[in-house]
Amino acid sequence: MEWLKQMQSALDLIENSMEERIGIEEIARAATSSPFHFQRMFHMVTGMTVGEYMRKRRLTLAAQELVMSSTKVLDVALKYGYDSPESFAKAFRKIHGIAPSQARMVGVNLKAFPRITFQLTLKGDQDMNYQIVEKEAFIVAGKAIQTTCEDGQNLRDITRFWEESHRNGLVNRLCSVISDRNVLGVITGMELGDETFTYLIAGRTETTDIPDEFVLMTIPAANWAIFTSVGPMPGAIQRLFNRIYQEWFPATGYEHAGTPELEVYPPGDTTAEDYRCEVWIPIVKK
Template identity: 65%
Template sequence: MQLDWLIRMKEALDLMEKRLDGRLDIEEIAKAAYVSPFHFQRMFHMLTGMTVAEYMRKRKLTLAAQELATTSAKVLDVALKYGYDSPESFSKAFRKIHGISPSEARNPGVSLKAFPRISFHLSLKGDKDMDYRIAEKEAFTVVGKSIEVTCQNGEQSQHIHKLWQECHRDGTITKLASLGADENLLGVVEMQPDNETMTYTIAGIAGPEAATEGFSVKTIPASTWAIFTSVGPLPGAIQNVFGRIFQEWFPATGYEISGAPELEIYPPGDTTAEDYRCEAWVPIVKK
């Protein structure tokens, strides 16, 4: 199963390279990997730390810089070739990656960034079991405090950490833990289809008479969940579990992520303790 996954991902990457001078068709790319577009983009982001669009952008601007440095092609022609509608938008993106304008790339001895093609490798770990269970759960309601953040350059982790700090400081955590259904806190991860942005909510499960004023209210749809236990201090332990789910568990199973929110379930306790136990809930569908 893992070898099949590796071959399919390589074929998808090959197709992405062929599409660098054209418009990205994520449905075509995902089809090469035999998964849904959402699953492909979520897997790609979790495995590489980049969104598909971010990776493609860096690869295109790497090739564009090489072309400008080694040929007499016009900046406008290179911009259009790599999918930019105007020299202005191309110049802005180019400067963000290389720190110089496209025309300066022609200067002898100028320093340019080269972002190489990535590759996936099969890692046979086997040194640590991944215990999990599959559960069905009806739709339920959560209430909490939300932020929308970009997933580019790993910025989401910093913003989420700040949100938790703020919620501890202003008493939000205490309020959410007393909403009535249970004492667990939730981290609710809602990825946009392109994985470029996400909404993260620190929430509690709403009881029938929970006071929701001042909080955002969300319905978690009925889903099939793969549930994994995390043991260790936060946030490192649960981040490691989510990483292993996408690096090891999905490639070895016949499931893919459904597109419903992903959940972090935090029971009361010392979250800095070596034996702190919490859970990662991933919504799944059979391929």
């Protein structure tokens, strides 16, 4: 399938550039994709950001070189893109649990992160109900947290954020200022290209006169691919996100528009097996 060839071309470029500085724009071009769409697809398919994957691969190769040669630690650090022995040692220790100077010690255990490959599995055992809808820009009010994709920290942070927001009454207070009954999860900031992003618990509003605890954000006009999730939170919607990126995008002629994504939660028992909510993904034709 064409999508697999494109992603494999990007992986080949990454692997052949371990000793060079390469930007996400060049990598995305190899996949004939926008930088944002490539990064979002990569993260959803692999569970790692592009930057995280490249760090792990470079530090794997660096460890192998330290073990198998007499090259100085400083030279290895510079070869794999680190500007100083200190920054290299910090990253090396985070992955391998030891200092680079200890890598040559007999019996030391090192981590290895093999090169990944992409595979597309066409399951066909469950329909994906969706519709394409064009909507004008609108304003949301809500409360935000910063989180990171690294090591899946975002899943833990966002789950905790929702639990705390129900417990401390934030969701109830928000419902008193929004213009409909739906509570939103807003994912934004990924277009900046790093591993951190902003997540808001929010709702659509028709007024800018809101309590100080909330912030306002404009959701740009977009064509939305709207998918229905059925099942208890947060598992059902997380599985739906995975299917959108692993199955739907590769099989269609669309890519992510690079603007905020929405989770749309109607009133109801979010722990029920038949709870229905939606995922809104802004899209453009390739």
